[in-house]
Amino acid sequence: MEITTDIIRHTAKLSRIELSAEEEKGMEKHFAAMLEQVKTLDTFDASEVDATAHILSAVNVLREDKAGEPFDREKLLSCAPERDEESYIVPRVVE
Amino acid sequence: MKDIVKKSLGEIKKDLAERKVSSVEVTEAVLESIKEHEDYGAYVTVCAEAAMEAARAADKAIAEGKDAPLLGVPVAVKDNICTEGVRTTCASKFLENYIPPYDAFVVKKLKAAGAVIVGKANMDEFAMGSTSEFSAYKVVKNAVDPTRVPGGSSGGSAVAVASYQAYASLGSDTGGSIRQPAAFNGVVGLKPTYSAVSRNGLVAFASSLDQIGPLARNVADCRTVYYVIKGHDAGDSTSYAGDLDKGDDFTSLKGRKIGVAKEFFPTALNATIRAALEKAIKFYEDNGAEIVETSIGSFDMALACYYILSSAEATSNLSRYDGIKYGRRAEGCKTLDEIYYKSRTEFFGAEVKRRIMLGNFVLSSGYYDAFYLRASKARTLIKKDFDNALSGCDALICPTAPTTAYKLGSNAGDTTAAYLGDVFTVPVNIAGLPALSVNCGYDGDGMPIGMQLIGKPYCEKTLLSLAEIFEKGGRE
């Protein structure tokens, strides 16, 4: 397949990243090089192999439904770029 | 005092316990060494005050007759491992001001073992890179030759240890990020079995591949730190609850089998590295081990498999950096979309953006099956090949990296050149196995060559024993 500018732009959008025209070109080149590498995966019949859903074999790793000590809200809110006494703040969201 | 910092962790621990030196003295010496070596860029943040406080507490504990495996010993922690109250940036502008509200599980373990954390080690931004040139703050320089790369992404962790700015350090390894910098700086680095060390508090890059591990100047020190940080954590669902010590401690190679998989020794392999490895293999053979030939037929797929899976997971893991909850937000944003776009465009570096982009591409509608799903299937094959190969031996031996440390800036203009340097390390992460890098010689420029031992799940002991035997007798 060919990496087009449209693919790069769509992917940039999914990534919430702006790319300059020059960066787009660079990204196209990078993707193309990666696709070359990815051809090594074409050497097996995918219909014969199960995907690794998880590298470990453990199952049912569960915790009991017991409340822990409440976490100090201020310790979390103090990390935020914009906040008030009790909430994180963003510009008004239009739905 | 200068010699204090050059002692091994084991030696300084003994001196501390015998009260020949105080932790305050040792910590001051290390902090002094950090200042002297500032040009190496090993640390993003030095926490001198907290370290001195911990040192005083350690001295008090020692005076009270208490003991712990790292009591009073200064260590470094990679800057993608959360430390409560100490800035954790992942060498990214995005987290320039992020002070975690909690300690990573391994940091709790270090503290409980009495360690003195002197600082946060520099790295490639979000651990994405193999040269530590992608730190948003400063480039890390090789401890042996500062005109060369230290390897990465745990470059700061390796250099801190190699240049006597800490007795040991923690790094993280997603595709070789502990082993390759260990090799490039001539120190020992262990990537434990996936799930042997809790990832709780390790800022995620690729969750199914990431693993925290120790770096130290010798195998025994590496073992000491590994024993401190390993163990089950109920706060990490992927943490192993079974027996973590399936391997053995031994000093004789009698009855041991070491596997050589031909794919790890391609014809194009650098001759000096090949010679060093062959010498090491001969050492093992001469000392009683049996060398068995084996094969990893799916080896060629590993690099592509790794870059697809790691980028896909990274894309998701790094979407949380959005300028809302923590870290930085771009100035003057009037809408939510502006916050997302401007913050992520401004505060992520070029390599991180490449990985995020690639990850979104391989997961996106229409491409998932051809890329992500296919890579997940390749993973099954790679894992199976390693299981088979390791069923006939105690460990596989191979080079840690196809080159020794190269000049800073060598990869400029080629975004995928450095990826090829991960060729011998990424298969191990894909298979979730433990592996260790230990020095096995030097090239013509005097740059260290790393030898990698790959083991069976939870057989770190076996790897450490094999490496220690080599360390004691295999080097000239």
Add this chain to the structure above:
Amino acid sequence: MSEYIATIGLEVHCELKTETKLFCSCRNVFGAKPNTNTCPVCAGHPGVLPVLNRKAVEYTVRAGCAIGCEINRFSKWDRKNYFYPDLPKAWQTSQYDLPLCIGGSITFDVNGEEKTVRLNRIHLEEDAGKLVHSGNCTMVDYNRCGVPLMECVTEPDMHSADEAVAFLEELASIFRYSGVSDCRMQEGSIRADVNLSLSRPGEPLGTRTETKNLNSFRSVRRAIEAEIRRQTEVLESGGKVVQETRHFDDNTGTGYGMRSKEDAQDYRYFPEPDLMPVVMSDEDIARIKAEVPELKRARRKRYVSELGLSDYDASQLTSEPEIAELFDGAVKAGANAKKAANYVMSEIMRKGKTAGEDGIVVGVTSSQLAELLALVDKGEINLVASRDVLDKMWLNPNESAAKAVDELGLRQNNDAGEIEKLVRDIIAANPGPANDFRNGNEKVLSFFVGQLMKATKGKTNPKIAGELVRKLLSE
């Protein structure tokens, strides 16, 4: 031209009533101050990891068992990736291809006819936070982030707002009876998305729209009716229905299409590497299945067929699981079904209804109720006095009815000789009304009974009192 037929499928989200969130030990409660039930995990801090809540898994499986779903022996977790301020990790942990429950169906009555709707699946996922808009700002509250949420997806088996609402009511009742969710609309603990398309009989289904996040049965009804009207108008005027996500404005009663985002649908699902799969054995499923109590529909039928109650009474008594449990328990403890039914409906339900809430407070245990009814039955107390006993026992499960009766001094006087003496005194003191009776005015009987009750503070057996008053006045 024949009329259009609507085809409706629902996606229903129900919050589980666990003590804690799905992946961290923060409390799962409604109405707390913003961000007070958050921690690094649910606030999506770097380096945090999830650990799955056992009860949330079991509740979802229990819900599945109640609906006759097949329980997946192996189910796993996936990340649904999208950017939104209410989603701090920028992905919702959900189940994509291997949910906990598959299939199942619900049968219910709508306008007197029996109707069955099939379910496609029930999966477990985490809820998102809450956004509060104010002026130029939006405040973000992560308290609800990570609250366990079941998503129930139906097949497109419904054709009217009546059917959809009746389905939702039945589903909510099943979840309430099963004890897995309160399904409180006001608290947003049950919300629905409506998928709707129109077609003429025999023709393939038309293009469907999805109206999201309806949080009351009333909104579901109004949104469906409005969307049927809208799509009909579009089609009648020769237009085409556009596939889109819509919102329904409760204030104006109209829906509107959302600003379409071309990448909005690409959630880039992939398996969650931080969580291990859930494996259910036959024993696990059998154990959880045994926890499902008898549901509303079955109880209602049983009350009619086995206990001889009217259908109306049976439906009243099964309206809330707490009431049905109380009633069943009392009957099991020996109470007469009809008397218990009347007492529960007249006294308990009246007392238990608290204004402004979805549910009902049941302040007595079934054994307390059975004891109380037995005392009434034996004539130890009368109905009026029983209210005082009920008050005393309310929300006090250790209080015994007999003890309460004694403490309140309410034990009824059943001694005919003693009552006769009192009645004679009252008749003697009221010659006027006594004459009225003898002149044929029956109404004054109740006057004498009233006087007697007043004199004895209600503690006289009213049956004996009535008989004696009549007999003595007639002498």
